[in-house]
Amino acid sequence: GGDGGDGDDNQIVAGTAPGFRPFEMNEDGELVGFDVDHLEAVVDETDYELTSWEEFEFDTLIQALNNGNIDVIAAAMTINDERREQIAFTDPYYSADQSVLVQTGGGFQPSDLDDLAGRTVGAQSGTTGEGIIEDEVEDPDYRSYENYVYAVEELEQGRIEAIVIDQPVAESFEANREVEIAFTFETGEEYGLGVRQDADDLREALNEGIAAVQESGEYEEITRKWFDE
Template sequence: MKKITGLVITLAALFTLAACGGSSSSSTDSSSSAKTEDQLADIKKSGVLKVATSADYAPFEFHTMVDGKDKVVGADIDLVNEIAKQLGVKAEVSDMSFNTVLASLNQGKSDIAISAISATKERKEQFDFTDNYYNPPQVVIINKKNKDTFTSLDSLKDKQVGAQKGSIQEDIVKTQIKDAKLVSIEKVPNMVVEVNSGSLDAMVVEKTIAESYVQQNPDLMVANIDLEPSSDEAFAIALPKGSEELQTELNKIIKKLNDEGKIDEYVKTNHELAEKSAE
C-alpha cells in the first residue's frame, strides 16, 4: 500500500505552479476547473485513457515478457484496461517512479494514477480519488535465519526496517514499529535483496506482494508479527482535483467489477503470473 508524503505532493504542486509562472491565481483556478469538468468528455473524444503507474509492485503492476516483449501487466493494469473498455477507449499506461506517479496528474501527463495507491487525508487535499477497490493487509518480511529472533514488534527495536520510499509502509514503520530504524528504499525488489543479504533486518509490505517475493526467495518468510489494519491502506484510483464526472463514472465501473468478483480475480490471476514469471 503506497503513500506519497504530503511534503512530496506539496513540492510537486509548487513545481507545477512555478512552471506556469506569471499566471494569476484566478485564471489558473478557472483553467483547472474547465479542464477537469471536460475531462471525461475529452478522454472519450481522444479515445485514450492516460494512466500513470510504477510497475514494480507485483501482482498489481509489474514487468514480464509476453511474446518475447517486455510488457507492464498486473491486477491494476487489468482493472484500467477494463475501465477503458467500458469507457469505449484504450488505456495508455506509462511506467514511472512511484514518487512521480501522483505528480503526473498535476502536470497533466496522465488522466488517472493507479499504483496500489492509498487515499490518505493528505493526498485527498491535493487529489480526488475513486471508491476503494482493494484493501489488503500488511506484513513484515524477514530472513528465515531470524525466525526465532523477530517474533514481535518489540523485537524489532533498534533494527533496520525497510519500506518503499513515499509509501504508506513508511508510516506503518513510524507508527507501529516506533523504535525501529526506518530505511526508505525506492524499489521493493531492492529491499528484498537487502533482507536476503542481511543489510536490512526486515521490511514492511502488503501481504499479496509479500507472498510473491517469499515464493521467489526461499530464504525469506513472513514474520509472525501482527500489524494493525487501517482504512488508509485500501487502494483507490487517483484523479486530478475536481474530476467529479470521471470519478462518478469510475465508481460505477469499480462497484460493478467488485460485485462480480472481478478485481479479486485480477489479483489472484496476476499473483500466479508473477510466480510463473519468476521461475
C-alpha cells in the same frame, strides 16, 4: 486539447509503479498485473479510452498526476487523508494489511512492531509501510528505497533486518525470494484509483466501472488470475 474536437477529452493515460507483484510488474518487457487488468476492465465500462500506461517510481505518481502527465493512478495506492489533500480517490477496489518480511533463516524473528525498535528496517519511499516505520517503530534505523525490489535484495543479503510492506506483495516475495513473513498486522488499508481533484466526471465514471466489473464477475476472474497462481 483546445481545438474544439470532442475526441481528446475522453482519452486517458494511466500511471503505475512496477515492482509490486502481483499488482504491477514487468514480465518479458511487458507491464502486467492485477491493476493493469482491473483498470482496463473498469475503463472498458466507461466512455473513456485508456491510450497508454506510463511507469514511475511510486513516490512520484501524485506529482505526475497533478502535472497532467497521467490522468489516473493505478498502483495499489492506499486511500488516506494525507493523499486526499493532493488528489481524489475512487471507491475502494481492494483491501490489504501490512506484513513484516525478514531474511529466510536469518535468525531475526520479530513478532510485533515493538520488536523492530532500533533495527534496520526498509520500505519503499512514499508508502504507507514507510509511514508505519516512521510513526510506530521506536528509533528505527530506517532505510528508504525507490522500489521494494531493491529493499528485498538488501534483505536477502542481510544488509537490512526487516521490511514493512503490503501483505499480498509480501506473500509474493516470500514465494519467489529468500525472504519470509515474520508477522502480519491489521491496517485495513483500501486501495483506490487516484485522479485529479477536479476530475469529477472521470472519478464518477470510474466508480461506475468499478461497480460494474464487480457485478459482472470480472473482478473475481481477475483476482483468481493473479492471486491463485
